[in-house]
Amino acid sequence: MKPNPNEYDRVIVAFSGGKDSLAATLHLLEMGVPKSRLELMHHDVDGGQELMDWPVTPAYCRAVAGALGIPIRFSWREGGFLREMLRDGDPTAPVVFEDGNYERVRVGGKGPEGTRLKFPQVSPNLAVRWCSSALKIDVGRRIFSNDPRFASGKFLLVTGERREESASRAKYKEVEEHASSTRNREITQWRAVIDWPEKDIWAIIKRHGIRPHPAYYLGWGRVSCALCI
Numbered sequence: 001m002k003p004n005p006n007e008y009d010r011v012i013v014a015f016s017g018g019k020d021s022l023a024a025t026l027h028l029l030e031m032g033v034p035k036s037r038l039e040l041m042h043h044d045v046d047g048g049q050e051l052m053d054w055p056v057t058p059a060y061c062r063a064v065a066g067a068l069g070i071p072i073r074f075s076w077r078e079g080g081f082l083r084e085m086l087r088d089g090d091p092t093a094p095v096v097f098e099d100g101n102y103e104r105v106r107v108g109g110k111g112p113e114g115t116r117l118k119f120p121q122v123s124p125n126l127a128v129r130w131c132s133s134a135l136k137i138d139v140g141r142r143i144f145s146n147d148p149r150f151a152s153g154k155f156l157l158v159t160g161e162r163r164e165e166s167a168s169r170a171k172y173k174e175v176e177e178h179a180s181s182t183r184n185r186e187i188t189q190w191r192a193v194i195d196w197p198e199k200d201i202w203a204i205i206k207r208h209g210i211r212p213h214p215a216y217y218l219g220w221g222r223v224s225c226a227l228c229i
Contacts, residue, residue: 017223
């Protein structure tokens with residue numbers, strides 16, 4: 001059963017700046033979710049550097065959030081993609097995120113020493129396609145586990161995966177409990193546009209008059225991450 005966003009304390013959209021997370025955000029607005037209940041969460045995979053992602057992405061995300069009147073908070077793993085890829089005998093770097101007051105909070109970085117020295121493989125297996133797990137998924141979990149705003153309550157995490165994109169994503173559940181849930185913190189993950197065809201994604205963006213990420217104007221079919229596509 002699809003969740004009712006208005007039954008949650010806050011609705012957080014994992015916002016990459018790509019068309020699918022944008023469409024999911026606009027879908028929530030069309031459902032009547034108050035902007036005061038919404039926020040966008042952007043994981044900067046480069047950690048402030050310029051290597052894997054489009055340099056314009058952070059500015060684009062801020063511009064969309066400002067145009068829609070929805071707060072956006074940024075998070076990243078220190079050193080981003082490059083530091084994790086070149087990790088040799090060091091712990092995985094700390095995570096930095098913006099809290100409710102937009103103050104930077106630094107957590108982690110004290111784990112066991114390890115070596116990566118591998119570019120992520122193109123695979124649905126997150127053990128070898130480590131970029132998604134280390135630079136996005138785990139970063140999000142650190143936020144939910146360490147930001148006092150999420151210590152207790154009921155939260156909805158909206159993500160933009162679509163079954164049409166790949167055979168592996170076709171098997172995803174539309175709604176499931178998020179791994180960061182605890183006895184006091186209930187987090188539901190909702191893939192709000194999982195069954196949407198691409199034409200419906202573009203239709204809702206056009207309907208709201210939002211200009212998509214510049215990468216699409218250059219002919220690319222997706223946004224994350226520039227160096228891979």
